[in-house]
Amino acid sequence: MWRTVVPPVVFGVLLIAAWQAFVVGAQIKPFLLPAPSAIWQMIHQNPALIWRASLVTGGNALVGLIAGALVAVVLAGVAAAVRVVDHLSAPIVAAIAVLPIVAVAPVLYTMFGAGSQLPRQIVAGIAAFAPVFLNTLRGLRQVRPVHRELMTAYAATPWQATRAVTLPGALPYLFSGVNVAASLAVISALVAEYFGGPQTGLGSLITSAAANSGYAAAWAYVFGAIVVGLVFYLATLGLEKAVSRGGRTA
Amino acid sequence: MTDIDAVQVEQVSRVFAGGRRTVTALDDVSLSLAPGEFVSLIGPSGCGKSTLLRLIADLDAPSSGTVSVFGKTAQQARLDQDYGIAFQQAGLLPWRTVAANIALPLELHKVPASARKSRVAELLALVGLEDFASHYPDQLSGGMQQRVAIARALAEKPRLLLMDEPFGALDEMTRERMQTELVRLAAETGAAVVFVTHSIPEAVFLSDRVIVMSPRPGRITREIELGLGPAAERGERLRESTDFYAAVTAVREALHGEGAALPVGVETR
Amino acid sequence: MTDIDAVQVEQVSRVFAGGRRTVTALDDVSLSLAPGEFVSLIGPSGCGKSTLLRLIADLDAPSSGTVSVFGKTAQQARLDQDYGIAFQQAGLLPWRTVAANIALPLELHKVPASARKSRVAELLALVGLEDFASHYPDQLSGGMQQRVAIARALAEKPRLLLMDEPFGALDEMTRERMQTELVRLAAETGAAVVFVTHSIPEAVFLSDRVIVMSPRPGRITREIELGLGPAAERGERLRESTDFYAAVTAVREALHGEGAALPVGVETR
Amino acid sequence: MPRRTAIRGNTAPGWPRRALFAIGGVLVLAVVWELYKALGPVEGVRWGQTVVLPRTSDLAMPHLWAIFQRYGQPVDSSAGSPTVLAAVARASLVSLGIAACGWAAGVVLGALLALLMVSWRLAERALLPYVILSQTVPLIALAPLVVTWGSQIHAGGFVWKQWMSVAAIAGYLAFFPISVGLLRGLRSAPVTQLELFRSFAAGWWRTLWSLRLPAAVTYLLPALRIAAAAAVVGAIVAEVSTGMQGGIGRTILAYGIASGGDPAKPWAAIIGAVVIGLVVAGAVSLIGLGLRRFRRGEESS
Amino acid sequence: STTTPTSKAGLTPVKIQLQWAVQAQFAGYVEAVKQGYYKDEGLDVTLVPAGGDIVPQTQLANGAVDYAIAWAPKALASREQGAAITDVAQIFQRSGTLQISFKDKGITSVKDLKGQTVGSWGGGNEFEPYAAMTKSGLDPATDVKVVQQGFDMNAFLDGDITAAQAMTYNELAQVLESKNPKTGKLYTLDDLNILNWSDLGFGMYQDGLWADTNKLKSDKAYQAQTVKVIAATLKGWVYARDHIDQTAADVVAAGSQLGLSHQTWQTNEVDKLIWPSPDGIGKIDSKEWAQTVDIALHTKNGSGATVISSKPDKDAYTNTYVDKALAELKKQGVDVTGEGFKPETVTLQPGGK
């Protein structure tokens, strides 16, 4: 605990101190680089606004992450079981993995309506899909031959084998995908706000503040985004710990 | 023998049609096992020991010939759960506790929870792991893991036990203790055992009969009937007896072809 | 012995300060090895055999006591490349061919390419793998891999060989052949050998002296001097001789404490 | 005992079959698209207030053949206007070049970080959380800083160009998978092999070069591929953010602005963006071919 | 620095930061380059396009460019953050921002926005409608649903946004270039209700030319150069007024990715925001300026902050340089007021082609 918490905290404090010293020492104008103290002041002035906007953006990211991960897991299951599906979906999955948000977000707003949060959630879901799908598929393929034969020896039904062996074995892989997907979902939900949807999230606030050179305020909202990302990251780590107690895969 | 044979392998061949060439893993192998009999398969790497065991377990099908288990087809015997099996690697599920690993076959076959619980407790006691019921496999030593795998193989009181080098990963001392235990367990439950091993002393110590195989194509070259006394009485003393050494020497010679050592550089696998 | 000792371990202890409790892996162990002498370490899992070997190889440092190799500190000996080492797993680099794996230590120590090439050819012949020079490790059987690792350990003609259960992964036949080879190699190169094993017959077959250890804390409990004749003459016959069985029995008794078998359930690791 | 199970037959279909399947997959998607467009309601399928299945108007889902037709037509009515295909191809090449620079920069930065973290445990503990959190900082906030501070750099004859800001942002996204993946890879060398090198008295650099790096290849390759995709996405977003002209990101935006009257046009550009992503990922896979011998034992499928 | 490096043919290099990609919104600058007006003044001008997140006035303040085009409210906000910049020529005399809605929605006054989905670009472009709503007793935070408007008008066309923000010269054209699915023909102005913020008294100064305050104070060469830049630019705008079709073609040729009819419309509409300029193009009117400052001081945006918190100091704008430039142009006989300016009627093609 000590060893995992103290070094990053010390590093973070040093980083912020150096940043502050640089801004103060070199008399950097706030429109070039805001001082941490100024950012903190903005956070302090407007915690309720940051909180509300974080809930909106975080909520979209969460919905997208859960939906994207669920679809990815189900599809990975099908692809692992049916080779044809795997080969058919390969180019589409590869394309989804390289889809830029800038390209899909405007299109999604047109397809699903610009007044709702859904396009943002879809963007987050698309971003979360690829890492979870690819990792889970790898995990599902990683079933050890001993375990597979054990299930045959027990005359287990396919569903029993899936539940007893395949799914639990794939969990660590699934989670390493979810870990990556978590921060991707947050950033994607946020960037998607740029192209439409209700102006209630962190993305809208950041652009708005930045366009007026209000970088201290902008970074106060970025701080909100970082905290949301951190919460997602820790939550997925915690979930992984809780679900996959008992240690490594073989 | 008045009973139906536990295992009846008749003129079985198994040919693997690999990419470029075909490998004859078993060629015209016949073998029968009486109920309660303990038979070891020994032979160099690649002679088809595992293949034979897998055919009996219906994890693989013969290219020709028939395998019957307790008078049924191997498949029927598998579906009826007539055998328990243990592989070289313990093959425990790392996300299940020791107790849950042992309970796995019972769970899969819908044994009610209460019956399951008492059977697991029995088995834990049998392999001396009562205190480790709620440990996870990675918290156990290799020997303890192997014992869990054996308990799992015994869970449904099978009349036939199939074991593929189950002690390969153990150190000599633990291994010898496990051997003593296995002989006792087999005698107590009256199960027939097919036991694959690379170790001559192990085969000799455990078995009623040792079957020596040779590779390419996999064939049975010798069967050696041993008379080392009733299972229950085997122990440390036996390992140091002259009878034991004589039997070991006999198997060694059957195996190595009367001292004709192969030249270095020719692999046997 | 007029020469400086190949290995001199004096009153060495090694204590691991783990999270909750400390483990005394070695407690006041002393040992010396003459040049060209072949010594085996045997003992139950966790008695500190590997730890002792690692101290000699300067892969770990003692908590107290001193280790010297050919009269220097263990570290100096390592930097001078006075020893070759082989681990239980072959530990070959999968992306290097057999030849490149054997050449690795030579490459690291900037032996010129031509000298390297001829030495590798020599070593390949020594372990009987001339035909496999450009194969990759995954194309070899376990036994062949182990031979590559041994060739690598011998590459710089070390005066001291450290081997930690190098044959653990091999099947009995291959293992016996490798043992015969090793005895021959050690005799030919005049290297001293420290050999860790779990197998009593192996220790007896190979060694001039067997050192029996006991765990918790790791201590040397017995040293058994063997007189099974010059290395060059050991072979299949020896394994079936009465002398051999007598020696095996002696080591077994030293190891198991005169037949006092431990009850099942008490792990020794 | 490490018994090899490599004997298993190679059941993966060969190259041509795989390609056929891939084309089949794209065709299936195309059929689903057109079927839904034909059968789905124009207003989309609604669940309460929100549209849960897309609208099928030409604006939302143009016909696929309209998109392909659009490729053959000029971008606009001005004299000498190139076809959309030519314009998209040229813009894609521009973005590809910038993404490649960003990727290279990200690889270097990520590798340096990984080396630092692998050689100094404390650095790993202190830095790794920030490496992960760095990816939650939106480019919207970062782009102005990069542009502003980039423009402060005048060293000798060197002048910071706009595309460099784009490449820098692409690199910012690319370094992350590299640092995390390479760190794992460098740590993946088995202890026994590390000790072997120690027993050979090999120094840190020798061990790095001859052991840690080769052992890391299997981790590095997927990381390089993910980084390539990230660099492309980063370049495209950054083009829009920084206002760089000539790339595919800006083209998507420009064609999007016209989408009201010309709905197929932005799709033509979006497909271009996806194609560069695939090209880059494919090119990186070629690196994998060159490093084949370091990937022995990797499962084929 | 006071040393102005000279480039090829002895011209002084100058960078002007646009607010967006090259389009007819910046026609005057494009023509000043094309017609060689900058070169005639001894300047080698580069027009630097901007994108979503690039703030022109920041680029100016940190020295990346020599001049920038910026909207006054945003530039004033940056000044509060320490950016030392000055408005030296107010090119657009009127605001071109509209709120448009389809006729059937019946939105003819600001009050009708109540309960509607209102589009906004955010980022400092939203103060005019916010000020209007506040004035009319609507709270923008609760009485309307504000939706982020993207770069296209699809959300408006699909009805996701009832009242969308639009520039007369750009987004309005985008709508008029789109087909009405019901009729299969292009939308026309008759299909729309338009709230024009400038006409309603909420206009704020938009595209103006901003310069570096400190250099204006201390650097004689920069002062002289500023006059030259303004003079050439104004001449470019005069050309754009008098040659609408040619200008549109030149803009397309300069790399605009939108079509010719769109740029022709845009040139025409931008001209309308400039001409006629009774005081001369580029002059800053103190009353208009005061209105901009007043709205900026009192209008709250979505996050509750006002654009600026105190009145800008006197360095915020100056007519000194534009006056010199105008005098110069008048001497050359250039018509800098455009009294007789008559806008054309531009026909938009589908997709702006």
Ligand SMILES: Nc1ncnc2c1ncn2[C@@H]1O[C@H](COP(=O)(O)OP(=O)(O)OP(=O)(O)O)[C@@H](O)[C@H]1O
């Ligand atoms: N699935 C398979 N495909 C192709 N060949 C196979 C397959 N399984 C086994 N073989 C071949 O059949 C032969 C017998 O293999 P088997 O595993 O039965 O040997 P074994 O006696 O158990 O050896 P070991 O002692 O190494 O376990 C070997 O030559 C092996 O290469």
Ligand SMILES: Nc1ncnc2c1ncn2[C@@H]1O[C@H](COP(=O)(O)OP(=O)(O)OP(=O)(O)O)[C@@H](O)[C@H]1O
């Ligand atoms: N790095 C370490 N940290 C803590 N304890 C250790 C470490 N290495 C070894 N030990 C402990 O020291 C004791 C001796 O270990 P060692 O590996 O030397 O045993 P061994 O005799 O080689 O056993 P085996 O036959 O299983 O290889 C064991 O109890 C082990 O748990």
Ligand SMILES: Cc1ncc(C[n+]2csc(CCO)c2C)c(N)n1
């Ligand atoms: C996200 C977003 N921000 C601003 C605009 C509007 N816009 C585009 S050009 C222009 C005039 C200034 O150059 C304005 C206001 C938009 N369409 N989308």
Ligand SMILES: [Mg+2]
């Ligand atoms: Mg086998």
Ligand SMILES: [Mg+2]
């Ligand atoms: Mg050891």
